[in-house]
Amino acid sequence: MKKKIIITVIFIIAIIILIIxxxxxxxxxxxxxxxxxxxxxxxxxxxxxxxxxxxxxxDSTSGILVKEIRKIDSKELIxxxxxxxxxxxxxxxxxxxxxxxxxxxxxxxxVQFEKGTLKIDLSEExxxxxxxxxxxxxxxxxxxxxEVNGVKITINGETKEGLxxxxxxxx
Numbered sequence: 001m002k003k004k005i006i007i008t009v010i011f012i013i014a015i016i017i018l019i020i021x022x023x024x025x026x027x028x029x030x031x032x033x034x035x036x037x038x039x040x041x042x043x044x045x046x047x048x049x050x051x052x053x054x055x056x057x058x059d060s061t062s063g064i065l066v067k068e069i070r071k072i073d074s075k076e077l078i079x080x081x082x083x084x085x086x087x088x089x090x091x092x093x094x095x096x097x098x099x100x101x102x103x104x105x106x107x108x109x110x111v112q113f114e115k116g117t118l119k120i121d122l123s124e125e126x127x128x129x130x131x132x133x134x135x136x137x138x139x140x141x142x143x144x145x146x147e148v149n150g151v152k153i154t155i156n157g158e159t160k161e162g163l164x165x166x167x168x169x170x171x
Contacts, residue, residue: 049074055089056140057098058133065136068095082111082118082142089141101133102126109156116149117166118142124155135167143169 051074056065076084086108092100109121120138129135139151150166 051077053085053088054141054144055085055093056137057093057095058101058137060097060099063133065101065133065140066098068093068098070094080111081145082113082120082148083108085141085145086111086120086138089137101129101131101137103128103134113148116147117152118145118148118150119152119154121154121157126153127155127160135163139167140169 050071052069053072055068055070057068058064059066070088072088090100090102090106090108092102103125105123105125107123107125109123110119111121112119120142126134135153138153142148142151150168152166153163154160155163
């Protein structure tokens, strides 16, 4: 009877040792796997500073305004965000199938933000545009800034016919 108890105790101890060894081996394997994981690419400061801006250009096929999303370095927006985005818009689209409704040669004379309205003074070349796509390309792009509720456009400091209103985003 004592022999049976001793054999049973030894058998139970052997099983416990096997279970502990098995768990220990499994933990070691997991630790090795964790140590082997390396990031594919380090995230640089430049990547962390990137932000998206939305510009509106004309779809060459349909003639309607469509969005073009651009990744830019957010530090470019610190000094004069509205002027910077306007410059991008005037330079034109990067995507194929889009055209710029802003007439070539249009220059930005000034940009001022006052009480939710962005006042933009442009050169007379802007008047060479046809239709309202040039106006709403500006308005839709600039009202992407949450603080901008409307856009007032003047030409060389003067209010021109067709530009008397403060324009709001056109959906």
